[in-house]
Amino acid sequence: MDLSLMIESLPRLLQGAVTTLKLLLLTELIGFVCALPLGILYANGSRAARAPIYGFVYFFRGTPLLVQIFIVYYGLAQFDFVRQSVLWPWLRQPFVCALIACALHSTAYTTNILRGAIQAVPAGEVEAARACGMSAFQVQRFIVLPIALRLMLPAYSNQAIGMLKGTSLASTITLMELTGVANTIVASTFSPYEVFIMAALIYLAITLVITRCFKYLEYALSKHQRPLKSTAAIPGQVRHAD
Amino acid sequence: MTADLFQGWGTQLFWGTMVTLKVAFLSLLAGLAIGLLVALAKLSASKTLRAAGDLYTTCVRGTPELLIILLVYFGSTVALSAALRRLGGENTYFEMPALGAGVLALSLVFGGYAAEIFRGAFLAIPPGQIEAARAFGMSPLTLFVHIRLPLMWRYALPALGNIWISLIKNTSLISVVGLEELMRVSYIATSVTRSPFHFYMLAAVIYLLLTIANSLIIEWLETRANRGVRRV
Numbered sequence: 001m002d003l004s005l006m007i008e009s010l011p012r013l014l015q016g017a018v019t020t021l022k023l024l025l026l027t028e029l030i031g032f033v034c035a036l037p038l039g040i041l042y043a044n045g046s047r048a049a050r051a052p053i054y055g056f057v058y059f060f061r062g063t064p065l066l067v068q069i070f071i072v073y074y075g076l077a078q079f080d081f082v083r084q085s086v087l088w089p090w091l092r093q094p095f096v097c098a099l100i101a102c103a104l105h106s107t108a109y110t111t112n113i114l115r116g117a118i119q120a121v122p123a124g125e126v127e128a129a130r131a132c133g134m135s136a137f138q139v140q141r142f143i144v145l146p147i148a149l150r151l152m153l154p155a156y157s158n159q160a161i162g163m164l165k166g167t168s169l170a171s172t173i174t175l176m177e178l179t180g181v182a183n184t185i186v187a188s189t190f191s192p193y194e195v196f197i198m199a200a201l202i203y204l205a206i207t208l209v210i211t212r213c214f215k216y217l218e219y220a221l222s223k224h225q226r227p228l229k230s231t232a233a234i235p236g237q238v239r240h241a242d
Numbered sequence: 243m244t245a246d247l248f249q250g251w252g253t254q255l256f257w258g259t260m261v262t263l264k265v266a267f268l269s270l271l272a273g274l275a276i277g278l279l280v281a282l283a284k285l286s287a288s289k290t291l292r293a294a295g296d297l298y299t300t301c302v303r304g305t306p307e308l309l310i311i312l313l314v315y316f317g318s319t320v321a322l323s324a325a326l327r328r329l330g331g332e333n334t335y336f337e338m339p340a341l342g343a344g345v346l347a348l349s350l351v352f353g354g355y356a357a358e359i360f361r362g363a364f365l366a367i368p369p370g371q372i373e374a375a376r377a378f379g380m381s382p383l384t385l386f387v388h389i390r391l392p393l394m395w396r397y398a399l400p401a402l403g404n405i406w407i408s409l410i411k412n413t414s415l416i417s418v419v420g421l422e423e424l425m426r427v428s429y430i431a432t433s434v435t436r437s438p439f440h441f442y443m444l445a446a447v448i449y450l451l452l453t454i455a456n457s458l459i460i461e462w463l464e465t466r467a468n469r470g471v472r473r474v
Contacts, residue, residue, distance in 0.1 A: 067414060067445050070429075075442045168306035168308045186316060196312060200301070203309065204305060207305075
């Protein structure tokens with residue numbers, strides 16, 4: 001182990017990590033915004049509306065992300081109309097292609113998670129809302145979605161971590177994110193242990209931050225489920241620690 | 243029609259798919275063994291073993307599979323070359339075969355996820371079952387083989403099915419270190435035929451068929467594992 005090499009390579013690796021984070025945040029942002037209507041439709045829509053969403057989700061969950069990235073980056077260039085379109089200057093950039101593939105991938109997973117969460121909302125809550133005279137929109141907006149969004153958090157945090165690891169595949173289409181930078185440094189120094197372990201530690205740190213953020217979010221959103229902090233002790237009741 | 247679909251690459255794609263399946267099954271076997279051992283370590287009474295198990299699963303699950311494959315591939319090449327040089331040969335250079343490195347890396351990843359699943363499944367076994375087995379006078383080994391393992395299997399299967407499907411998809415990453423599996427064959431085919439969209443879509447469809455077929459197998463295994471469960 002060459003400790004000086006590890007420290008030497010750190011600034012370049014951190015630069016790569018910035019690209020990784022940029023890709024991850026944009027991916028998750030686009031993925032969430034697209035998954036919101038799709039997930040609602042997937043859970044509530046008619047059979048005809050659900051079928052295409054089912055196909056979309058099945059395709060993106062059933063094929064490797066690497067294939068999806070290659071289809072977007074190498075595959076689209078096969079068509080002349082793509083190369084002659086106004087979008088071509090963007091579509092030839094590895095970052096944009098990786099973002100398109102990752103965002104579609106993330107949309108499919110998040111749609112599926114959101115559907116599961118919506119279906120897990122207790123029926124009694126929906127019935128109560130209807131009994132109060134809420135319209136179908138109000139039931140979704142004020143009852144179903146807030147509960148579903150909280151229920152989906154654990155699965156969504158796993159999806160975000162999976163996506164963080166997925167961004168490493170962008171290195172295969174020459175994007176210089178964390179794995180790409182690490183691979184380049186290894187190619188010139190040929191000391192794989194130091195550099196790859198350093199990169200792995202950075203990934204671990206990002207994973208830790210993501211898990212912490214979701215834990216906090218979950219805690220903040222379940223205020224109503226926590227026991228009250230300062231109430232007069234009810235005789236005979238055991239208070240649980242928070 | 244078929245000739246046009248595969249453009250003369252049908253045989254290569256078929257053998258590429260076979261390599262993909264081979265890698266997946268080898269990693270599955272090794273990964274299940276690693277997962278079981280690590281799960282037992284995490285459940286053991288020894289503090290050191292528990293800490294080692296936690297460290298392993300945290301590291302493996304928090305780093306990208308691609309990085310682990312690269313680390314194992316280049317790392318083992320460097321380590322084995324150095325070991326050979328120490329043994330004799332001045333300029334010996336040993337390149338780790340991509341298949342071995344890929345299987346090692348993927349089974350390490352699979353083992354990390356499987357360990358967490360097995361741990362949860364062992365904990366989900368109703369204590370009454372184990373007490374009953376003890377009351378029958380079963381030895382710890384008999385109890386483990388005939389009571390704990392089959393019951394744990396029932397709870398672990400759904401989650402194991404998910405990581406098995408991920409494992410099949412992750413085999414595509416080994417193409418990066420040059421193993422000629424489905425993805426690599428498609429890559430070679432595109433460089434000759436100059437129709438990348440066609441061949442990557444074809445690869446996607448083959449992966450999709452593999453995952454669909456395996457989901458059906460898992461479903462069958464689940465029904466089989468649950469045949470002793472009374473339904474209400």
